[in-house]
Amino acid sequence: MDAGEIGSRWFEDCRSILVAFAEALGKSRLVSDLRPEDFQRYRSSLAKKLGVHALTRQVTTIKSMFRHAYETDQIERPVKFGKWFAKPSVAQERKAKSRSEPANGPRLFTSGEIKAILNSTEGWLKAAVLLGVNGGMGNTDCATLPRSAVDLSRGVIEYPRPKTGVVRVIPLWPETVKELTGVVHNHPRPASDMATRLVFLTSRGNPMVRQTIRQHEDGTLRVSNADEISLRFAQVLDGLKIRRTGVGFYSLRHTFRTWADEVHDQHAIHRITGHASPGMSGIYVEEISLNRLQAVVDHVRAKLFATQ
Secondary structure, X not given: OOOOOOOHHHHHHHHHHHHHHHHHHOOOOOHHHOOHHHHHHHHHHHHOOOOHHHHHHHHHHHHHHHHHHHHOOOOOOOOOOOOOOOOOOHHHHHHHHHHHHHHHOOXXXXXXXXXXXXXXXXXXXXXXXXXXXXXXXXXXXXXXOEHHHEEOOOOEEEEEOOOOOOEEEEEOOHHHHHHHHHHHHOOOOOOOHXXXXXXXXXXXXOXXXXXXXXXXXXXXXXXXXXXXXXXXXXXXXXXXXXXXXXXXXXXXHHHHHHHHHHHOOHHHHHHHHOOOOOOOHHHHOOOOOHHHHHHHHHHHHHHHHOOO
16 A cells, blocks of 8 residues: 555555454464364355455455465465355356346446436536446546546546556547536635645535545554545436445446447457457557547447437
8 A cells, every 4th residue: 555556545444444344253362273164164254244245355355364474475285165155156146137237237338327417417427427338437537537647639548547556548539528628727725735736626626536545653554535526426316316335437438338348349349448458469459540439439439328
């Protein structure tokens, strides 16, 4: 965390997972005394109250702790977890999704819902919504978007995505260029040097998504998140009565990806969304023409604004 390789929120999530595990099994218990049935019982208790993704995070974090302890000679032998202390299977993930979607619907928006959202927003929030569906940008992507990455004259965003380091190139729709132009021209006074570099700022000149970290006397961290984009977006969904569990600003990215997949140009989609292309193709595919990227965003735009 101190080196900037992981975020403070993820650090605190891992710490809290490990503290809860130690308290459940006994902080003074010897590692050499742990047996597979201990891990099985603990996983069973977690499975009763957690979803598949949270359970995966718990199992992965706990296993990582013991693997680190062994590799750094803090314990003499690898720990035997047993076959049952495992991440939920793909089949379990599918079952969880199949149970969730009938109740809450898919984690996507319809074109009608997005148009209603756009009609109910203005200013920086409307620009952020357009970036979400135009190029699959999430709330943190928008909050950390540097001004230097936006070329309004060309109608293109180009920069390395902070989360992956992969160069991201997004051809912008005319509607997106128009709203971003208004955001840039009405930029609040930045509250810090770091905020000066960002496209989106709160009315007080702070980043839209930010963290406050406080360390207690016992060394634990308290991480507080402020996310103006998600908060304001949720208010819009409430006003339109289309808010449902599991659906928020990031669902715009899911929607973009789902519609973009119909173009069948995965390398172009990866370049737009800032994902590394998998396998050897990610090494050899260096240049992707702007025309291919434009074809993807044009298809998504046609899906959104098509007359019913």
